[in-house]
Amino acid sequence: MGTTRFGGEEAATMMAELRGTFSTGKTRSYEWRVAQLRSIVKMLDEREGEIVEALRSDLNKPEFESVVYEVAMLKSSCKGAIKELKQWMKPENVKTPILALPSSAEIVAEPLGVVLVISAWNYPILLSLDPVVGAIAAGNAVVLKPSEISRATSSLLAKYVEQYMDSSAVRIVEGAIPETSALLEQKWDKIFYTGNSKVARIVMTAAAKHLTPVALELGGKSPVIVDSDVNLKIAVRRIIAGKWGCNNGQACISPDYVITTKDFASNLIDTLKQELERFYGAEPLKSNDLSRIVNSNHFDRLMKLLNEDKVGGKVVYGGQFDKSQLKMAPTLLLDVPQDSLIMSEEIFGPLLPLVTVEQLHESFDIITRRPKPLAAYLFTNRKSLKDKFVRTVSAGGLLINDTAIHLAVQTLPFGGVEESGMGSYHGKFSFDAFSHKKAVLYRSFIGDAAVRYPPYTRTKMGLLQALMGGSILGILRALIAALFGSSGKPKTA
Structure with a gap:
């Protein structure tokens, strides 16, 4: 510095x-x-x-x-x-x-x-x-x-x-x-x-x-909805890439929490565990493929989220950390309370809560009750669910069947809405x-019409209204009125 x-x-x-x-x-x-x-x-x-x-x-x-x-x-x-x-x-x-x-x-x-x-x-x-x-x-x-x-x-x-x-x-x-x-x-x-x-x-x-x-x-809390009809291994790998493969969760578009059904949660968690271990090993704190937490203040903030009383006992995978090296392992938490800090604040780190619902359509209520996020993700093969997702969820950007890579698409605007930002770029x-x-308008001195100048008359007003309305029929009627008046006979000087 x-x-x-x-x-x-x-x-x-x-x-x-x-x-x-x-x-x-x-x-x-x-x-x-x-x-x-x-x-x-x-x-x-x-x-x-x-x-x-x-x-x-x-x-x-x-x-x-x-x-x-x-x-x-x-x-x-x-x-x-x-x-x-x-x-x-x-x-x-x-x-x-x-x-x-x-x-x-x-x-x-x-x-x-x-x-x-x-x-x-x-x-x-x-x-x-x-x-x-x-x-x-x-x-x-x-x-x-x-x-x-x-x-x-x-x-x-x-x-x-x-x-x-x-x-x-x-x-x-x-x-x-x-x-x-x-x-x-x-x-x-x-x-x-x-x-x-x-x-x-x-x-x-x-x-x-x-x-x-x-x-x-x-930023904001970017949600991920996971349907049960997906190619689970591919879906999980893409969630991992967007979460821990993006700066160990320290990214504005990282998945912040996952929503799936109670019946499907165990399959999703098991596959997440398998793929996380495949990517980062049995001892992820030793992995060279995970970024560290940027500083001690952010580390302490994440530990506060993890150690909150309401969150206790919810860790189903990970949870390891080493403050001396500012390292924190990918961590999965299941069914943390909706009013907990970890579900209220943007996480911006390697912690990932999983929320379960009886029916997947309930996930839309969970998302729409919260401030609008920078990104929202959906994994499904159902067209009806994709359509509802696009129609219902308001976020800076939506991505279906992947995470984070919309950032690299230069033909799409990247930006937030309300709490997640204003304006866009790329x-x-x-x-x-x-x-x-x-705005630049060019005119010549040709075709100057007296109709716009005083003295004002109802005929002039009618003609200008017709011209501004752009209706050909209305313009013809106004011209006829200007030429013949209400009697239908030609006007004389």
Whole structure:
């Protein structure tokens, strides 16, 4: 972490410099945008080994997860933006109504200006730079504030982002609450925050002072419904991949709890046990394929969830931990009370409660009574259940017969709803998130109609109403009335 003081004065100076850069129009050019995106790809290629080591230092993240879920996904995001950027930047031609003829219209995507990205610690490369890709693609100047919790990665970003990219338009600010507070005092053109709902409220409060728009990528308790008609082994492997294969549960889209029927629960649990042991061994705390818990505060929070009186005796698998190494094993809990802490708070760790119901349709009531999650998952072969799931469950995103991989689909918007966030990004949605869609209408001096000007008459009003309604029959009637009046005889001068 940097030791140079960064307070309100330094933030204001930096903001003035960035606004100066933006005002030159430098960041608006296609060439500048593509050059910055290519620089990110170059940095990822040349510094991949250091990135892997930083992530190992921060989270003991397996190399596989670091390369595939952070580096490769970010490269894909950059390369997709480079490929599509010219098309994204083109004005979108739109139709105009009869009332405005002769005319043409278009929607022009223009950069918002100087934007702030506040990132999270759990995927500190991807969640830091993926929003920056969108901001750069849209032509903005950017300040990135990495999470102070992932210290090694924050230092790496501070070292290399400004080295590889144009430091007159892209800056990194390291630090914790004081530095973030100093940044939030400034007037930004947009703030993009990834994290928890408590801090999100602080961000929104600060943004409201300047009427700054915000995008919030939060989380929530992402449910998984498991039907009894599935290929159980495949379903379980995909649940494991989304839960423990994503940072040992420390991911905003990790399955947070599973719902299945009482009759099917034992089959599901047995298969989960078998596959977990196959993946992580009989002693999972020794596995090199599980991330550790990020710090002691989060470890203690998880232990509080696990040791709550209401949860006692509910562990059916796992439960091992080693605080000295901040390691916690995949843990299954059966039928914990609905009012327990573990069923009320986002878990963000390797604990997975299983809730049982008599009939699977009861699961929809359990989900809809809770705040809307960032993701919701269903495993079934029944079309009627899939249809009800899509129709009934409101979440940032839904995935049927898998978990988490919708994050990698660049043609889908990724974002939350209500408590799980606002706004979305990925692919063109990232470009749109950092653009203002400016409406432009072009008219000539041909065809100026007196009907819109005073003195106003009922005939003029009727004709304009018909023109605005777009009905050909209504327009003809209004024209006849204008020409012949109510008598049906031609008007004379």
